[in-house]
Amino acid sequence: MVRPWTLRPATSADAPWLIDLKAAAMRPDLERVGRWDADRSRRRFLEAYVPANTDVIEVDGRAVGSVAVRPEHDAQWIEHFYLDPQLHGRGIGGEVLRHVMAAHRDARPFRLVVIRGSAARRLYERLGFVHAYDHDNGVDEILDAPGGGYLLDNAQAEAGARFGALAELFDPSTFRHFDALGVAAGWRCWEVGAGGPSVPSWLAARVGPAGRVLATDIDVAWLDPGAGYEVLRHDVGAEPPPGDGFDLVHARLVLVHVPRREAALAAMVSALRPGGRLLIEEADPMLQPLACPDESGPAQRLANRLKHDFRTLMAGRGVDLAYGRKLPRLLREAGLTEVAADAYFPVTGPACDRLERATVEQIRARLTAAGLATDEEIDRHLTNLDAGLLDVATSPMVSAWGVRPG
Numbered sequence: 235m236v237r238p239w240t241l242r243p244a245t246s247a248d249a250p251w252l253i254d255l256k257a258a259a260m261r262p263d264l265e266r267v268g269r270w271d272a273d274r275s276r277r278r279f280l281e282a283y284v285p286a287n288t289d290v291i292e293v294d295g296r297a298v299g300s301v302a303v304r305p306e307h308d309a310q311w312i313e314h315f316y317l318d319p320q321l322h323g324r325g326i327g328g329e330v331l332r333h334v335m336a337a338h339r340d341a342r343p344f345r346l347v348v349i350r351g352s353a354a355r356r357l358y359e360r361l362g363f364v365h366a367y368d369h370d371n372g373v374d375e376i377l378d379a380p381g382g383g384y385l386l387d388n389a390q391a392e393a394g395a396r397f398g399a400l401a402e403l404f405d406p407s408t409f410r411h412f413d414a415l416g417v418a419a420g421w422r423c424w425e426v427g428a429g430g431p432s433v434p435s436w437l438a439a440r441v442g443p444a445g446r447v448l449a450t451d452i453d454v455a456w457l458d459p460g461a462g463y464e465v466l467r468h469d470v471g472a473e474p475p476p477g478d479g480f481d482l483v484h485a486r487l488v489l490v491h492v493p494r495r496e497a498a499l500a501a502m503v504s505a506l507r508p509g510g511r512l513l514i515e516e517a518d519p520m521l522q523p524l525a526c527p528d529e530s531g532p533a534q535r536l537a538n539r540l541k542h543d544f545r546t547l548m549a550g551r552g553v554d555l556a557y558g559r560k561l562p563r564l565l566r567e568a569g570l571t572e573v574a575a576d577a578y579f580p581v582t583g584p585a586c587d588r589l590e591r592a593t594v595e596q597i598r599a600r601l602t603a604a605g606l607a608t609d610e611e612i613d614r615h616l617t618n619l620d621a622g623l624l625d626v627a628t629s630p631m632v633s634a635w636g637v638r639p640g
C-alpha cells in the first residue's frame with residue numbers, strides 16, 4: 235500500500251506556518267476550556283520549537299502538519315503534533331504517529347500532553363496511550379505509552395533465534411491443539427502476532443489451496459509472503475480486524491504484550507464465524523517464576539536473579555505476568571462457549587537453553603541500562619548456560635480455547 239503522506243525534517247523557516255496550523259488545530263479545544271490566547275499560543279510554540287526534533291508531514295507535496303519527539307532521560311515526549319483539520323478523520327494522524335513511535339522506540343515510555351476532553355485522546359488510546367497523571371493546571375492530562383511497546387523487539391538479530399527456540403519448544407503443543415480443534419483442509423485461519431514463519435507455514439500446509447492463512451504482526455520482517463500464507467502488518471490492539479468469517483483465530487505469546495489486550499481479544503472474537511474456534515496461548519510466569527526451579531548453587535541463583543530482573547522490566551512495560559491463568563475466564567467473558575484450557579511446561583532441554591540465551595542477549599542493553607544487572611553478570615550467566623551447569627525451565631504456557639456461538 236502506498237502511503238498518502240511523507241515526512242521531511244523541519245527547519246526554522248517552518249515556524250510561521252506551524253504557528254498558524256497550531257492555532258487552527260488547537261483553538262477549538264483551548265476555547266472550550268477558556269484558555270485561547272493567540273499571543274500566548276505563538277510564544278509557547280516558539281519557546282518549545284526545536285526543528286531538529288521535528289518532522290513536517292506532507293500530503294501530495296503540501297506541508298500539512300508536524301510531529302516532534304523530544305528525548306528526556308525518562309521518557310520521549312511527543313510534541314507539536316498538529317494536522318490540518320481538513321485532513322482529520324482519514325487515519326493520517328494515527329499512521330504518522332505509529333510510524334514515528336516505531337522509528338524512535340527504545341526502553342523509555344512515550345509521553346504527551348492532551349487537553350482533557352479532547353477528541354485527540356481517542357487517537358492516542360488506539361496507539362496504546364493511557365492516563366499517567368493530571369497536570370496541575372487542571373486542564374491538561376499527561377498520557378504514557380510503553381516505549382519498548384513491545385519489549386522483545388523483532389528487529390534485533392536475536393529475534394530470529396528466539397522465534398526458532400519458541401517454535402521448537404511450543405509448536406508441537408500448539409499443533410496438537412490445532413488437531414484437536416479440527417483444523418482441516420479449506421479452513422480460513424488468522425494467525426495473530428505470528429512472529430516467525432513456523433505456525434503460519436504449518437497452517438498453510440494443513441488448510442491447503444482451498445483454505446486461507448493470514449499471518450499478521452506489528453513487525454512482519456520474519457514472515458515470508460511467498461510461503462503459502464498472506465502477510466499483513468497489523469496492530470491487533472489498535473486496528474480493526476483485517477477480515478472476518480475466520481474458522482480459526484490463534485495467538486501465542488502476543489496478547490500479554492499488547493497494551494489494549496481486552497480490545498485485541500474482542501477483535502479476535504469478532505473476526506470468527508459463528509462456530510469458529512479461538513485458541514489463545516499465553517505464558518504465566520508467576521505460576522512458576524524461576525529460571526532454575528532446582529536452585530542448587532550460585533549459578534542457579536544468578537539465573538534466578540536475572541529472571542527476576544527480566545520480569546521487573548516486563549512488568550514495568552505493562553506486561554501482565556499472571557495473564558495465562560486468566561484466559562479461560564476472559565474467553566467466557568468474551569462470549570465464547572465450550573471453553574477449556576491446559577498448560578505445557580518445558581522443564582529443561584537444549585531449546586530451553588537457546589531461548590534463554592536469545593532472550594538474555596536481546597534484553598541485555600535494557601537490563602544494564604536500568605541498573606538491574608551488569609555485563610559481567612550477564613556474561614557469567616551465559617557462560618554457565620553454555621557449560622551445561624543449568625537446568626533452565628520456561629514459564630508454563632497456558633492454552634485456552636473456545637467456540638463462537640451462533
Ligand SMILES: C[S@@+](CC[C@H](N)C(=O)[O-])C[C@H]1O[C@@H](n2cnc3c(N)ncnc32)[C@H](O)[C@@H]1O
Binds near residue numbers: 492
Ligand atoms: C513472543 S513473540 C511470539 C511470536 C509467535 N506468536 C510465537 O509464539 O512464536 C510476540 C509477537 O507478538 C508481536 N506483537 C507484539 N505486539 C503486537 C501487536 N500489538 N499486534 C500484533 N502483533 C504484536 C511481536 O511483534 C512478536 O512477533
